Amino acid sequence: MRTLFGSAVFLSLVLGGTAAAQQSTSLTRSEVTAIRAKLVAVQQAMGADPAGYVKESEDFNLPTDFNPAKDGKFWPISSGINLRYTDKASTEGQANAEKAMEEFQAKYAAAAASGNVQAISQMTQEIQKLQAAALTPPVKKQDLDVNVQLNQNPTVGIDPAAVVLERAGVIALREKNVSSDRGSVTVYVDPVALANSSDLAKIELRTADDGVGSKIGVYHVVIRLDGAVPDLEAWAKSFDYGAILGAIDKQ
Numbered sequence: 001m002r003t004l005f006g007s008a009v010f011l012s013l014v015l016g017g018t019a020a021a022q023q024s025t026s027l028t029r030s031e032v033t034a035i036r037a038k039l040v041a042v043q044q045a046m047g048a049d050p051a052g053y054v055k056e057s058e059d060f061n062l063p064t065d066f067n068p069a070k071d072g073k074f075w076p077i078s079s080g081i082n083l084r085y086t087d088k089a090s091t092e093g094q095a096n097a098e099k100a101m102e103e104f105q106a107k108y109a110a111a112a113a114s115g116n117v118q119a120i121s122q123m124t125q126e127i128q129k130l131q132a133a134a135l136t137p138p139v140k141k142q143d144l145d146v147n148v149q150l151n152q153n154p155t156v157g158i159d160p161a162a163v164v165l166e167r168a169g170v171i172a173l174r175e176k177n178v179s180s181d182r183g184s185v186t187v188y189v190d191p192v193a194l195a196n197s198s199d200l201a202k203i204e205l206r207t208a209d210d211g212v213g214s215k216i217g218v219y220h221v222v223i224r225l226d227g228a229v230p231d232l233e234a235w236a237k238s239f240d241y242g243a244i245l246g247a248i249d250k251q
Helices: 002-021 029-045 088-114 115-136 230-238 241-246
Strands: 053-061 079-087 144-148 155-157 161-167 170-178 182-189 202-204 221-228
Touching: 002 155, 002 241, 029 079, 029 144, 079 088, 161 230, 170 241, 182 230, 182 241, 202 230
Parallel strands: none
Antiparallel strands: 053 079, 079 144, 144 221, 155 202, 161 170, 170 182, 182 221
């Protein structure tokens, strides 16, 4: 009996330990919704589509689990959204050209059915103009890509000549190709680490070494823009940084 009792206690401890080790770390639907809302808030704070562009795609990267630390604390979880913008003029121009062609075909059919020679002659001149316009399309802007990350932990050196903008809690840095105007502008937002960024030689976005109090807390935001640098700089300078800072939780 003693042996059986001891075995039962041992088995109970093993099973209990296994159950504790396998405790679920899954987020609830409402928690994922709250994280998504933070990403949407940042996206809205970026304002309307950049000048000359229209949004082509939008893809969210949302977490499903949290990261427990010790003593009831958590490691920050990351999430993000990828956006792509394309040239507005060419997108609208293609749609307009297709519409114009449909209207031309309808008018030509009507003219042919009526036997109106003068109208058919005018239709011929019109189609020639449409074809000429199709052969000389406007200069197309190259695509612009955006990646927004919550709780990314970069360490980046600051080149003073690369600073695009700077304010309390915010700094934006450019990287430009030597042979073209293509490059990137990366915006870092953290009210703690960047409270006085003018004194910093590098960016380090970090949280406490022992974890944070909220499993879904947002503590810093990184926005990377890739495309034509003049367009990126103009757009980044228009962001509502008060709203972006407002989406960040206290550490």
